[in-house]
Amino acid sequence: MNKLLEWPKISIALLALPAVLLIGLPLVAAVWLIITILTQNGSQDWLLFLSVGSVLTGLVYSIALAIIPTLLALYSAFWLLARMTKPPAWMAALLAIPHVAFAIGLSLLLLPGGWISRVWLGLDLQLQIPLLTPFLSAIFTDKSLPFLLVTLWLKELPFLLLMALIVMQQLPVREWQQVGASFGYRAPQTFWRIIVPQLVRRLRLPIMVVAIYGLAVVDVALVAGPNLPSPLAVQVLQWYQQPGSELFAALGSVVLLVASALVLLLFRGHEWLHGQCARLAVTRGVNIAGQATLPSFVQGPGIARLRKFLAQLPFAAFLVVQIATVIALLLWSFTAAWPNTALLPTSYSVANWQWEWQPLQEVLWNSLWIGVVVASLATVLVLLMLEWEYQRGKRIADAYMLLPLLVPQLPLVMAWHMHVAPFTLAAPAFWLVWAHTVFAAAYIWLTLAASYRNFPNMWLTQAATLGYSAPQRWFKVRLRMLAAPIVLAWSVGFSVSILQYLPTLIFGAGRILTVTTEATAYGSGFERSLAAIYGLAQIAWPLIMFVVAAILANKYRVHTIRGA
Amino acid sequence: MLQLNNVVITLKGAKQPMLEVPQLSIAAGEIVVLMGASGSGKSTLLNWLIGAPLPNFQCTGEVLLHGAPIQQLPMEQRHIGIRLQQPWLFPHLTVLENLLFALPRDFGSRHQRVQHAEHLLTAFNLFAVQKQLPDTLSGGQAARVSLARALINNPQAMLLDEPFSALDKATREQIKTFTFNHLMQAQLPCLLVTHDSGDCPTGARVIHV
Numbered sequence: 001m002n003k004l005l006e007w008p009k010i011s012i013a014l015l016a017l018p019a020v021l022l023i024g025l026p027l028v029a030a031v032w033l034i035i036t037i038l039t040q041n042g043s044q045d046w047l048l049f050l051s052v053g054s055v056l057t058g059l060v061y062s063i064a065l066a067i068i069p070t071l072l073a074l075y076s077a078f079w080l081l082a083r084m085t086k087p088p089a090w091m092a093a094l095l096a097i098p099h100v101a102f103a104i105g106l107s108l109l110l111l112p113g114g115w116i117s118r119v120w121l122g123l124d125l126q127l128q129i130p131l132l133t134p135f136l137s138a139i140f141t142d143k144s145l146p147f148l149l150v151t152l153w154l155k156e157l158p159f160l161l162l163m164a165l166i167v168m169q170q171l172p173v174r175e176w177q178q179v180g181a182s183f184g185y186r187a188p189q190t191f192w193r194i195i196v197p198q199l200v201r202r203l204r205l206p207i208m209v210v211a212i213y214g215l216a217v218v219d220v221a222l223v224a225g226p227n228l229p230s231p232l233a234v235q236v237l238q239w240y241q242q243p244g245s246e247l248f249a250a251l252g253s254v255v256l257l258v259a260s261a262l263v264l265l266l267f268r269g270h271e272w273l274h275g276q277c278a279r280l281a282v283t284r285g286v287n288i289a290g291q292a293t294l295p296s297f298v299q300g301p302g303i304a305r306l307r308k309f310l311a312q313l314p315f316a317a318f319l320v321v322q323i324a325t326v327i328a329l330l331l332w333s334f335t336a337a338w339p340n341t342a343l344l345p346t347s348y349s350v351a352n353w354q355w356e357w358q359p360l361q362e363v364l365w366n367s368l369w370i371g372v373v374v375a376s377l378a379t380v381l382v383l384l385m386l387e388w389e390y391q392r393g394k395r396i397a398d399a400y401m402l403l404p405l406l407v408p409q410l411p412l413v414m415a416w417h418m419h420v421a422p423f424t425l426a427a428p429a430f431w432l433v434w435a436h437t438v439f440a441a442a443y444i445w446l447t448l449a450a451s452y453r454n455f456p457n458m459w460l461t462q463a464a465t466l467g468y469s470a471p472q473r474w475f476k477v478r479l480r481m482l483a484a485p486i487v488l489a490w491s492v493g494f495s496v497s498i499l500q501y502l503p504t505l506i507f508g509a510g511r512i513l514t515v516t517t518e519a520t521a522y523g524s525g526f527e528r529s530l531a532a533i534y535g536l537a538q539i540a541w542p543l544i545m546f547v548v549a550a551i552l553a554n555k556y557r558v559h560t561i562r563g564a
Numbered sequence: 565m566l567q568l569n570n571v572v573i574t575l576k577g578a579k580q581p582m583l584e585v586p587q588l589s590i591a592a593g594e595i596v597v598l599m600g601a602s603g604s605g606k607s608t609l610l611n612w613l614i615g616a617p618l619p620n621f622q623c624t625g626e627v628l629l630h631g632a633p634i635q636q637l638p639m640e641q642r643h644i645g646i647r648l649q650q651p652w653l654f655p656h657l658t659v660l661e662n663l664l665f666a667l668p669r670d671f672g673s674r675h676q677r678v679q680h681a682e683h684l685l686t687a688f689n690l691f692a693v694q695k696q697l698p699d700t701l702s703g704g705q706a707a708r709v710s711l712a713r714a715l716i717n718n719p720q721a722m723l724l725d726e727p728f729s730a731l732d733k734a735t736r737e738q739i740k741t742f743t744f745n746h747l748m749q750a751q752l753p754c755l756l757v758t759h760d761s762g763d764c765p766t767g768a769r770v771i772h773v
Contacts, residue, residue: 175652178616181639182646183666183717189640193665194654201656275656282657283664285677286717 022381026416026438027403033415034257037250049251054229059255061145061231066215066263069152071270074207076153077161078196080318082188083311087165094158094322096542098499100516102155103223104523104535105325108332110150111142113528115328118343148225152217154321156210163206164199171198184286197278200271205398205446209405211263216256216408219501219516223523232256233410237502240414250418253411260408326539332532352529359518360537367498367514367541373433375493378440379486385445386452387474401445404438413502428511435503440493447492451485483556491549495542515541566590566721566753571625573605573612583609583773585625590721590753595744597764598757600773606757610723613755614646615639629720645719645752647727647743651710653698659685659709660694666717681716688712688746704735711743715750722747724756728763740765 049055097105109115141147173195180190200207216233217225225231230238236252239245332338336349353360382401389396404412413435417424424431459481460473468476479486501516508517519534571585583605590596598606612623615638627635634642653662663681671677685691688708698706707727714722727743728736744765747754756763764770 172652175648175650176654178611178614178639178646178648179652181616182614182642182644182714182719184640184643184668186638186640197656279657279661282654283661283674283677285664285667285669285671287669 020385022434023401023404023438023441026412026435027407029419030257030407030412030415033250033411033418034254037254041247041251045247046251049248052248054235055232055252055255057229058232058235059259061226061229062215062233062256063259063263064145065148065152065217065221065231066211066259067266068149069156069214070207070211070267072149072153073156073160073210074200074203076157077164078192078199080161080315081164081168082191084315087161087315091158091319092162093543093546095162096495096539096546097155097322097326098495098516098519098538098542099155099217099220100223100499100501100519100523101329101535101538102325103151103220104519104531105329106151106154107143107147107224107523108328108528108532109321109324111147113340115324115331115343118340121341122343143224143226145226148221148231151220151224152214155220156214157318158322160203160206160210163203167199167202168195170202171195189286193278193282197275200274204267204271205402208264208267209402211267212260212406212408215260215263216410218410219520222520232259233408236410236414237505240506249414253408253414256408257411260406264406326536329532329535329539332528333536335529335532352533356530356533360533363513363515363518363534364537364541366512367516370429370433370436370512370514371494371497371541371545374436374440374497375444375490377433378437378444378493379448379490381437382441382444382448382489383452383479383486386449390452398445398449401449402442404442405446409439409502413506417506424507424509428508432504432507432512435507436497436500439500439503440496443496444489444493448485448489451482455482480556484553487549487552487556491542491545494545498538498542565592565628565630566755567626567628567631568613569626569628571609571612571623571627573608574622576620576622582621585609585773588771590755592753593748593751595747595754595756595765595768597768597770598755598773599759599761599764599770600757601759604773606759606773607725610646610725610755610757613642613723614644615642643718643720644723645714645717645721646723646725647710647714649726649729651698651706653701653706653709653713655698658695658697659690659701662698662709663713663716666713668718684712684716702735703731704739707731707735707739708742711746715746719752722750722752722754724754726758726760726763727756729758729760 107114110117176194177187177190180194181187185193217231218233218237221231221234225234229235232252233256236249236256239252240249331345333352334348334350335345336347336351338345385396385401399406416435420431455478459477498514499516500514501520504512504514504517508514515534515538519531519538522531522534525531566589568585568588570587571583572581573583574581588596598609600606608618608621608623611618612621613627615635625635626633629642629644634644653659654665657665660678660681663684664677667677667681671680682691682694685694688711690705690708690712693701693705693709698709701709724743728740731739740763756765756768758764761770
């Protein structure tokens with residue numbers, strides 16, 4: 001490394017120390033808890049715990065939530081990508097819809113009384129034949145495991161789709177498609193045989209993050225999932241909040257940790273199996289003889305356009321569902337009366353908003369200041385860690401920074417809270433901000449690390465030869481030129497803070513309420529209009545910050561450096 | 565035989581055509597060189613011939629392969645091999661697997677397919693590296709694997725887009741001779757585009773554009 005580009009080593013190491021501790025301490029707490037539980041609890045405690053009827057069912061539910069939606073989202077993302085030409089740029093905004101808001105919106109679409117079920121009911125009544133209503137009401141009974149699975153599948157789909165698109169930008173997809181076509185493969189065949197195996201390997205981390213989120217999901221499970229029994233993570237939280245059941249909560253969290261290791265292993269196995277199957281498919285060669293040649297009357301340009309249009313329909317349907325959830329939230333928030341058989345509300349009112357405006361203001365304000373503080377703190381800490389890594393010339397393991405995302409959130413937060421509980425009452429905001437920052441920093445690292453690491457040294461060398469000191473170079477060259485990705489990473493950190501449920505609930509201890517705690521509370525109840533209002537409130541800040549960040553990023557993308 | 569009749573390539577919105585080929589016939593075993601500066605539309609022509617989408621260009625004309633028009637066929641049904649500047653070997657597949665990917669499925673049993681690929685690898689002096697991944701190969705080896713992969717697919721014509729430009733000088737001469745010898749042996753009509761007169765095989769027909 002060019003010594004000219006270095007900061008004084010001691011100062012940068014000292015600055016990075018808080019960042020190391022920030023992430024490290026909660027992890028140490030979790031490990032300490034596991035050791036304590038495993039050494040202090042005998043087989044009697046475990047037998048008692050496992051004899052609770054809901055534990056095994058809850059565990060099966062949790063593992064199903066880790067595996068099924070992840071695989072469905074992954075393969076439907078591939079299926080869409082195999083047919084898609086170019087997705088719209090605004091698709092990234094779909095990520096700004098938080099999980100709980102999406103779950104509320106989807107329940108207002110699919111569950112009995114929801115928009116889609118009303119459409120089908122209307123059709124069935126018109127035709128006087130029960131077509132889909134019995135099917136829909138059988139699958140999507142009010143809050144059930146199938147509905148929760150579908151919710152997680154549809155919510156994780158845009159995330160994996162965007163991650164896959166980012167990976168595809170780093171691959172020579174066009175050239176591979178050309179080579180495949182020159183051997184007689186159709187574009188989707190080359191996509192599945194050549195591109196997908198690469199995607200499965202390179203998407204390892206996002207896939208695992210999604211799977212672990214499903215395993216330990218609590219907020220979405222409260223809004224969309226079954227109650228009797230609930231997934232294990234929900235049961236563990238209930239035990240933790242119930243005086244006298246702390247032992248069960250601790251044992252349950254160890255089971256969740258073991259299950260997360262199992263799930264991670266299963267997904268490594270899936271990656272290996274997929275690789276083997278892809279190899280088998282590849283070495284079988286191209287089936288030129290078996291390819292159907294279209295008759296001449298369906299080969300004209302008009303037919304080609306129609307086929308292209310039809311190929312885009314699944315992606316359009318996916319976008320419609322995502323947007324319809326937001327529209328359903330909007331409609332319900334202004335609904336005064338909506339009879340069961342009507343397609344649209346019969347009367348609208350702002351009364352729901354007026355009624356709820358006072359408490360809503362408080363949670364919106366809480367969410368905003370926590371989000372801004374957390375995103376700013378996490379961004380600074382991540383930048384310090386990245387600069388420290390650069391100065392050392394040795395990479396910080398991504399796994400260390402991303403560990404909070406690869407460990408189920410509930411055991412991590414619970415273990416940490418157990419150790420610091422006596423102090424949290426005095427300053428809940430401090431602990432809450434710290435807890436949010438751990439998770440926000442992980443996502444910011446995920447967003448920012450590649451840009452920071454790939455920053456060409458040449459720019460810094462140029463500035464050094466022009467007389468800029470190390471701090472000047474950092475602020476005027478590196479920070480300025482990386483402003484766009486930093487702003488975007490900040491908005492990601494802000495969104496992550498907004499959607500934190502467990503850290504807010506546990507460290508806030510009911511004294512600090514945010515849009516997410518309220519949206520989850522109302523979403524798990526029966527008051528649709530209130531749930532819709534808080535669902536929209538949960539979307540509002542991330543969407544505003546996403547738009548502002550996109551505008552700023554666009555502005556800062558101009559690489560202009562002023563003189564010394 | 566590969567025939568091009570009245571081919572005109574125009575950049576969308578431009579008044580003047582970028583490239584015009586009124587009539588060109590390439591017989592089996594013949595190599596025709598299309599030589600011109602960068603931006604003269606040579607590579608665009610090759611992309612059009614293989615049927616790649618060219619949203620920024622308007623391409624008209626007729627392409628006949630062994631007398632049959634192919635310009636309406638999708639890419640995968642044209643049976644035209646292409647060798648680009650880079651070898652574009654699939655990085656996660658071994659050398660042998662890269663060849664098996666291109667070998668038509670109706671060739672025979674798995675054993676016969678592997679045997680055929682190994683036979684070709686031996687002929688190309690690549691047998692020893694058949695289990696290796698592409699990133700472990702030298703530039704010359706990768707170029708030979710790429711050619712072997714194109715030929716094992718049994719194409720009806722071959723297009724070469726500056727195939728030697730990514731190689732160093734010493735390897736370049738060696739691979740050039742190797743490539744042209746194998747293409748002559750395969751008796752394919754070949755169209756080579758380049759801006760470098762050093763890439764032309766001896767005695768080849770050269771068309772300047």
